[in-house]
Amino acid sequence: MHLVFPAVLAALLFCVGLYGVLARRNAVLMLMSVELMLNAVNLNLVAFDVWLRDALHSGQALTLFTITVAAAEIGLGLAIVLLIFRNRGTADIDRVGRLTDGDEKADGDEKADSAETVGDDEMEGVG
Amino acid sequence: MTLTLAILVPLLPFLGALAGLASGRRAPGLVRPLAVLPTLASAVLAVLVLARIGTKGHLDSATRLTPTGGLPISLSVHLDGIAVLLAVLVTVVATCVQLYSTAYLREDPRYPSYAALVSLFTAAMLLVVYSGDLIVLLVGWEVMGVCSYFLVGHHWERPDARSASIKAFLVTKLGDVPFLFGIFVLATDAGTFQIDGILGAAATGRLHHATLAALLLLGGVAGKSAQFPLHTWLPDAMAGPTPVSALIHAATMVAAGVYLVARLEPVFLLSTAALVVLGIMAVITMIGSGLCALAQDDLKRVLAYSTVGQLGYMAGALAVGDRDAALFHLLTHGAFKALLFLSAGVVIHAAHTNSLTAMSRMDGLRRRVPDAYATMGIGLAALAGLPPFSGFFSKDAVLTAAEHAANGDALTGGLGPAGNVPCWLGWTVLIGGLLTALLTAAYATRLWLLAFFPVRRAAAEGVAGSGEAVAATVAPTAAAVAALASDEPAGPVEPAAMVAPLWLLAVPSVALGLVGLWPHALPAWLDGVSLTPSGVTWPIATGVALLGAGLAWLAWRRAAARVLAEAEADAAAAADPAPLLLGPLLGPSRTGFGVDTCYDRAFVRPVLGAARLVSFLDREVVETYVKGAAGTPGLIGRVVRRAQNGNTQGYLSALAAGVVVLAVVVAVAQ
Amino acid sequence: MNLAAVVPLDSTHGFLSPSGVEIVFVLVGLGVLGAALLTVTTKQLVHAALWLVVALGGLAIEYLLLTAEFIAWVQVLIYVGAVVVLVLFGLMLTRAPIGVSPDADSGNRWLALGVALAAAATLVTLVVDAFRCTWIDLGTVAGSTKANGVTLFRYWVLPFEALSVLLLAALVGAIVLSRREKKEP
Known part of the structure; x- marks a missing residue:
């Protein structure tokens, strides 16, 4: 099989994931896009391992590791997103703007802060 | 021993100034003793030095300062008759001024710094007088300039005092620039800054640029001694307190210029051109200032212009080669001008105004300040050159010198070739001097009449006493005697500290002239030129002076009569004889012949324009770059933000x- | 260096002679790509997760086609079984709206598109340029479970254990992060 096929597929998949990471507003969707990017890397690893016929199977072993790390990453990432949601009442990346230089977002932050207590209460109800 | 005394003379006032400045705030009680006592002590020491130096004595002592490369500068003392005489004058006048100031500026919060500056001023002048080295002399010269700046600007709350002090400083500094170069030229030619060395070089003909050096020095002399092109600062300097005026006019500042020329007279005698320039300058100054003095309304400005005129006499005497006459006049003038200013201070103190017009409407001023009235009369008589007052003898010495020069045998006292003094210069100075004598007598009389004889009363006397000239001439004298006799003060009694210096100064004002008559007295300390009035000049001069006084009196009478004749005389009642005497010259005279306006046009406005241009360039151009340098990063930051x-x-x-x-x-x- | 050794070996392959495996690979690849595109562009959040399942499943098929069997099953187990479920739970917990949400994409969409396209162009150009004449020999199975197990526990055992510690750390971290502060009674 032509090596270009998996390689190009991996490259395109990676770029799709990249677009998702950069363009999605919801944090959970961002994490999903990250998964896409990781899978693109996995595909590359497997394809090159198969091509090279490595005696140690390093490509596939690393793929397994990546999958594991990805699982850990999605767990932690979702925990962080949940925390942000609980504190801010939203999972929108656009509205998490504490890094802003200046006070344009100050109002939004305050609103978010005021919404925080409401979110907390409701979350408690859910929990 | 004499050297120690001589060094102490300038040192004591200097230390007094330092102590006064250091303790002024903390120990107010010490200020007055610290002001008066060092000056008094140095006056006593100056007299001692005078006695020890003797008539033909000399004392030269020099200590080399650190070697500086080039020409050596040494801390040296040069004592001869001129120096010790002048030192006595300076210290005596300074003592009187300090004593007077203790009362005059009693209420002034800045008295401590004032007294310290006066002491410093005195010390600087004494340094100039005693110094045997031109660079050290220059130090004293410049310290005087700074002190005059501070003292003239003593009332710095008033704008006229501020501008007057700046003007005095700038104008004298303007003269000091050529002065400095003149010193350099002299020192380069002679190979030393020592005055002795320079005079020796002049005697042996080693001075190759005598004319250049003398002309450059004249710049500084004109600035300090207020001669014609640079005289404008002196009348304005009246914004300072009156004792300061007395100090500046009588003993220190203006005397320095004349003293310097007298010290370097042999150099000046080498150059006809310098003598001619000096003489022309002197004549213009004399006559111009006489006219100006006649037209002024401010009592102190009249006196200021009279100083300018008397300095013109001295410069004239120096121009015709007779430094003895110049120094004689400097001494007598120092005495009577200090007297005039101090008594004017008393009068102003009592009248609460400087204006002669206002005084002429004031009744009883004569009776309120009898001491000032009498001493001012003495001073004015001396100023006008009436015999037997001191001014008569010294002025006549000047005129005699001019007459000799006009006849071709200038009285140089062996200092230089008499042939370098042109005959026509002698004639010019002589005629100018006589004309000035006329003017001086006229404005002295006018001042006297306006200040002490209110119109109504004098006119009443005139009406009652048949209005004849003889009787009227007697009237002021009689009034004076009456005022002296009736010793009951009608107004505020002036403190003794203000009155005592008046009488102290009145003595030399009257008698100093007689000292010049005796060949073993004053002439012996100088170069030995006879100071006795010659048979030709003194009758003419006295006649001219009497004529001036009489004309002024007649004009005053007519003006008074006209004032009385007009019904609403009170509004503008000023029996000023000046309009009658001066005629069309009155306007220009009152404004100083437009010299100030001329300078304003020629120098002040261009400089101000240039300053505005520079400030515009600074604000609009240079600052734009600075603002741009600051603004660009801000702008970029805002964009990047x-x-x-x-x-x-x-x-x-x-x-x-x-x-x-x-x-x-x-x-x-x- | 391997390139030089491999190319003459595979010189029998024609450049434009696709085998059946290649055709299947490309077709499944297109499906994966389409599913991935839908994942990042759909306006319904839950649908995005479902399309992610399709994309990851398709990738499992690709692994199979590349004879990496063990990886393929792990992919299905962990990704489709665990990660997507986690993601769905995350969507629910953050109360993602069911149905079309018009503001699913942020304002950086066009910038992101530009960056992604530029990256894609660069990567594809480079990859195609580099592996134009490279073929994979799929004659023998490269990733059987046995082979993987042997290498994993013979050569990679230390990283494997380290990874277990990492997983533990991630577990603890996730618990700590999502734990709620106890309120004072």
Whole structure:
């Protein structure tokens, strides 16, 4: 099989994931896009391992590791997103703007802060 | 021993000034003793030095300062008859001024610094007088300039005092620039800054640039001694307190210029051109200032212009080669001008105004300040040159010198070739001097009449006493006697500290002239030229002076009569004889012949314009760069700040784009 | 260096002679790509998760086609079984709206698109340029479970254990992060 096929597929998949990471507003969707990017890397690893016929199977072993790390990453990432949601009442990346230089977002932050207590209460109800 | 005393003379006032400045705030009680006592002590010491030096004595002592390369500068003392005489004058006048100031400026909060500055001023002048080295002399010369700046600007709350002090400083500094170069020229020619060395070089003909040096020195002399082109600061300096005026006019500042020329007279005698310039300058100054003095309304400005005129006499005497006459006049003038200013201070103190017009409407001034009235009369008589007052003898010495020069045998006292003094210069100075004598007598009389004889009363006397000239001439004298006799003060009694210096100074004002008659007294300390009035000049001069006084009196009478004749005389009642005497010259005389306006046009406005231009360039051009340098980073920062929008995805996009760009660059580069 | 050794070996392959495996690979690849595109562009959040399942499942098929069997099953187990479920739970917990949400994409969409396209162009150009004449020999199975197990526990055992510690750390971290502060009674 032509090596270009998996390689190009991996490259395109990676770029799709990249677009998702950069363009999605919801944090959970961002994490999903990250998964896409990781899978693109996995595909590359497997394809090159198969091509090279490595005696140690390093490509596939690393793929397994990546999958594991990805699982850990999605767990932690979702925990962080949940925390942000609980504190801010939203999972929108656009509205998490504490890094802003200046006070344009100050109002939004305050609103978010005021919404925080409401979110907390409701979350408690859910929990 | 004499040297120690001589060094102490300038040192004591200097230390007094330092102590006064240091303790002025903390120990107010010490200020007055610290002001008066060092000056008094140095006066006593100056007299001692005078006695020890004797008539033909000399004392020269020099200590080399650190070697500086080039010409050596040494801390040296040069004592001869001129120096010790002048030192006595300076210290005596300074003592009187300090004593007077203790009362005159009793209420002034800045009295401590004032007294310290007066002491410093005195010390600087004494340094000039005693110094045997031109550079050390220059130090004293410049310290005097600074002190005059501070003292004239003593009332710095008033704008006229501020501008007058700046004007005095700038004008004298303007003269000091050529002065400094003149010193350099002299020192380069003679190979030393020592005055002795320079005079020796002049005697042996080693001075190759005598004319240049003398002309350059004249710049500084004109500035300090207020001669014609640079005289304008002196009348304005009246903004200072009256005792300061007395000090500046009588003993220190203005005397320095004349003293310097007298010291370097042999150098000046080498150059006809310098003598001619000095003489013309003196004559213009004399006559111009006489006219101006006649037209002024301010009592102190009249006296200021009279100083300018008397300095013109001295410069004239120096121009015709007779420094003895010049120094004689300097001494007598120092005495009677200090007297005039101090008594004017008393009068102003009592009248609460400087204006002669206002005084002429004031009844009883004569009776309120009898001491000032009498001493001012003495001073004015001396100023006008009436015999037997001191001014008569010294002025006549000047005129005699001019007459000798006009006849071709200038009285140089062996200091230089008499042939260098042209005859026509002698005639010019002589005629100018006589004309000035007329004017001086006229304005002295006018001042006297306006200040002490109110119109109504004098006119009443005139009406009652048949109005004849003889009787009227007697009237002021009679009034004076009456005022002296009736010793009951009608107004505020002036403190003794103000009155005592008046009488102290009145003695030399009257008698100092007689000292010049005796060949073993004053002439012996000088160069031995006879100071006795010659048979030709003194009758003429006295006649001219009497004529001037009489004309002024007649004009005053007519003016008074006209004032009385008009019904509403009270509004503008000023029996000023000046309009009658001066005629069309009155306007220009009152404004100083427009010299100030001329300078304003020629120098002040261009300089101000240039200053405005520079400030415009600074504010609009240079500052634009500075603001731009500050503003550009701010602007860039504001632009770049927009990138910091807190959007994580935006940051990530930029990061990824950068990575892509780097990858492309690497790929293309390979 | 391997490239030089491999190319003459595979010189029998025609450049434009796709085998059946290649055709299947490309077709499944297109499906994966389409599913991935839908994942990142759909406006319904839950649908995005479902399309992610399709994309990841398709990738499992690709692994199979590349004879990496063990990886393929792990992919299905962990990704489709665990990660997507986690993601769905995350969507629910953050109360993602069911149905079309018009603001699913942020304002950086066009910037993101530009960056992604530039990256894609660069990567594809580079990859195609580099592996134009490279073929994979799929004659023998490269990733059987046995082979993987042997290498994993013979050569990679230390990283494997380290990874277990990492997983533990991630577990603890996730618990700590999502734990709620106890309120004072």
